[in-house]
Every structure is written in C-alpha cells, then in structure tokens.
Amino acid sequence: MPLVEHLRELRNRLAKGMLAITVVSVVAAFYSQDLMNFLIDPVPRCKTGLGESTGGACAVIAYTDLLSPFTTTVKVCFMAGVIISSPIWLYQLWAFVAPGLHKHERKYTYWFVSAAVPLFFGGAWLAYTILPVSMRVLLGITPDGSANILPMDKILDFVVRMILIFGGAFEMPLMLVMLNFAGIVSGRRMARWWRGVIMGVFVFGAVATPTTDPFGMIALAAPICVLYFIAVGVAMLNDKRRRRSNPDAELSDDEASHLDLTPESLDAPEGVSPGRPALPERVNSAPDHVNGYDDIT
Template sequence: MPLAEHLRELRNRLAKGMLAITIVAIAAAFYSEELMKFLASPVPRCPDGGLQSKGGECAVVAYTDLLSPFTTTVKVSVMAGVIIASPVWLYQLWAFIAPGLHKNERKYTYAFVAAAVPLFAGGAWLAYVIMPISMRVLLGITPDGSANILPMDKILDFTVRMVLVFGTAFELPLLLIMLNLTGMVTGKRMAGWWRGVVMGVFIFGAVATPTTDPFGMIALAGPIVVLYFIAVGFSLLNDKRRARRDPDAELDDDEASELDLTPEDIGDMEAVSAPKALPEQAGTGRADHRVNGFDDVT
C-alpha cells in the first residue's frame, strides 16, 4: 500500500485500541475503590486506623490534598484499562505489523509473545508477594516517637514501579535466547559471562528496586540468575543442534572450513561412460557447417 494508506490503517487501529482502553477504564472506575484497596493491601495498617508512635510497626493510608482522591481514581482506572484491554490493543498492533513479516519471523514472534507474557506475569506476581515484606523493612526504619502517613498516590506509584521493574527484568533471559536463535551470540560465550552477569544482576537488583533492604535485591536477582542459566543451557543445546545441521555455521568470517582430502574410489575407469560427442555435421561445405543459421563455431 502507499504511505497514506499505511498511515490511515495505523490511525484506525490506534483508534480501536484507545477506544477499548477507554471503555474498560470507564467500567473500572465503578470498581476503583476495590482496586485501590487491592493495591494498598501490602501496606501494614495500624489497628482501627489509629497512629502509633513506636516506630515503623504500621502506617495509615491517607489522601494528602483535595484533588488526590480524584487523580488517584483516574490513575487506577486508566491503569486497569490498559492492562485489561491489552489483548485488544496488542492485537491491533500485531495486525498492523504482521503483513510485513515473513513466515519464519511471524513464527518467532508467536514464540516470543507466548514466553514473554508468563514471564512478565511471574515477575509481577513476585513483586506483589514481596511488597509487604519490603514495606515492613522500610517502615521499620522509622524512629520511635514518629508515625507513618502514606499518601495513596505514592503507594500506587510504588506498586506500579515494583511490578514494572520485576516484570521487565524477567524478560532478560528471553532476550538472550532470541539473540542466540538469530546467531548473534553463542551459548559458549554466554556461559563465559556468568561471573559478570551474576554481579551485574545483583547490582541491578540493588539499584532498580525502590526498597533499600537486601531482601528485595535478592528476591529480584535470584530468579533472574536462575533464568539466565536456563537460557545458557537452552543456547548450548541449540548450538549443538545447529552444528549438526550445518558444521560450518559456527565458523568465523575469516576462518576457512576444513577440506576433505580423502581420495574416493571411482572404480573401473572403463566402466565410466565417456561424454557423448557432438553430432556429426551433415556435409563438408561451408553452408553445411551452419546450424540454425549460425556458424558451428559460434
């Protein structure tokens, strides 16, 4: 299609995706109170909503300004709309891109999405599981004689950040597998990186997690390290499979393949049929030496 048709199709598919998000967000607004309770459930609440001054044993969830209830409700509704309507807008995005892909590229894309969705969901679930422990550790730093009043919008930002960090980090091994399938990196090279990768993952876990406790860092880095070694094992097996199918696939650009110089037994030379000779010319005259109007030499 011409460029104008592509832009028109992109506009229509974006409009369909935005319409689906808007409809779901409006529906989620009626359940915003339940959603906010679910997002704030990891916070250790003070009994009877009272404040304690014995340190960080508990906290009170509050709205700190006049517009905070409205803006928080809008944030929660839009977030629910984006998540729940994701099959619709992801399909629209895929329907726009898929016609330009080859068959094998579409196959790899299906496999990538099929693995990426449960990995992200697993990371999000792990983030939600460890959030109560992380919050207790953070609240435990509160000195005696002080109380904790947590704004609801800050809790929402903290929850979304934890989910995104954990979910995205769980996609790292899948990215390495995709690089191996495309031939950009080998399993042997990935295995040689394990010391630096383990150190880098723990540093990333310490920096990326909003908490300052070691539990959050270990909870994020530990599963990623395990998934990394699974990706290395898969890549090594894939390299062996590729080597069996194509022995020269792992050669460098400047490295020549090994030549097979073993002589072959061609058997009795007399049994080898000689090539057929050209048909004899019909005559000896110059005109008779022409074939289809051309000289026989030509």
C-alpha cells in the same frame, strides 16, 4: 500497499486500541474502590492508632490535597484499562506488523510472546508478594514517637514501579535467548559470562528496587540468575541443533574454509579451437623488473 494506505491502516489500528482502553477504563471506574484496596493491601496499616498496632511498622494512608482522590482514581482506572485491554491493542499492533514478516519470523514471534507474557506476570506476582515484607522492613526503621503518613499517590507509584521493574527484569533471559536465535551470541559464550552476569544482576537488584532492604534485592536477583542459567541451557541446545543441521553455521565471515590442494590438469585456453594454432606470445624487450619493481608498478 502505498504509504497513504499504511498510514490510514495505522490510524485505524490505533483508534481501535485507544477505544478498547477507554471502554475498559470506564468499566474499571465502577470497581475503583476494589482496585484501590488491591493496591494498598501490601501496606501494613495501623488499626488502633498511629504506630500502636505493630510497634511502629505500620502507616496511615492519606490524601494530601483536594484533587488527589480524583487524580489517583483516574490513574488507577487508566492503568487497569491498559492492562486488561492489552490483548486487544496488542493484537492491533500485531495485525499491523505481521503482514511484513516472513513465515518463520511470525513463528518465532509467537514462541517468544508466549514465553514473555508468563515471565512478566511471574515477575509482577513476585513483586506483589514481597511488597508487604519490604514495606514492613522500611516502616520498621521509623524512630519511636514518630508516625508514618503515606500519600495514596506515592503508594500507587511505588507499587507500580516495583511491578514494572520485576516484570521487566524477568524478560532479560528471554532477550539473551533471542540474541542466540539471531546468531549474535552463542550458548558457550553466555556460559563464560556467568560470574559477571551474577555480579551485575545483584548490583541491578540493589539499584533498581525502590526498597533499600537486602530482601528485595535477593528476591529479584535470585530468580533472574536461575532464569539466566535456563537461558544458557536453551541456547546450548539451539547451538547443538544448528551445528547438526549446518556444520558451518557458527563460522565467522573471515574464517577460511577447507581448501582442496589436489592438482588438476588444465584444459585448453578458452576461445582456442583444437585445430587452430594459438596466437604467439607478445615479445617484450623491456626487462620484467627494474630496480625490483615490475612495469605496472
């Protein structure tokens, strides 16, 4: 297919994906109130007054300016459109890329996508589950006599950030498995990294989570560590399968193979028939080496 046809196909695929996002976003606008309630449900809200119901560990949700209700609703509807219509626009992206892949590459892609989607949604579910505890811990630090007034757009950004961080972090072990299947890193080497990986995961959990409480850090780091050791087990099984099918698969490019040093008899020089005498060797009167160097040097 020429370049112009590729660009035309890309335009059509993008148009179909954007149309799906737009249609779903318009439909989601009719359920915007339900979506808002779903997103603010983890926030412990004050029922009788500011700080009276839960001893200060609660908040009042507010809109800070005139356009905030409209912009927040549009943002929530667009986010719902992108998530709900993801099977459509992801299929359009796959339909554009798939013709350029080999059969085994498409097979591996199916396997990794089927594992990546549950991992991401598992991380998103975990983030949504621990959000009430994290928010209650943060709001509990409020001094006596003070009130918590949280803007709606800030709550939305906080919830979406937590979901994306947890969902993306759950994909890290899958990336290691992909590197192992590509032959870049072995399972044995991944197993030797476990001390540094655990330390790095806990540091990442402390830095990446918007909350400052240790509960959020442990809730993010502990599942990733478990998934990491599962990824090491999968990589070792894949290395074992690779050695069984090809014993030289893990040899590096500069590693020499076994040499057969058994002497063999030499045949007659090529181009010399048995009945024809060979040409006499050239007589060179010059010495072979002069001052330790041959004539070519």
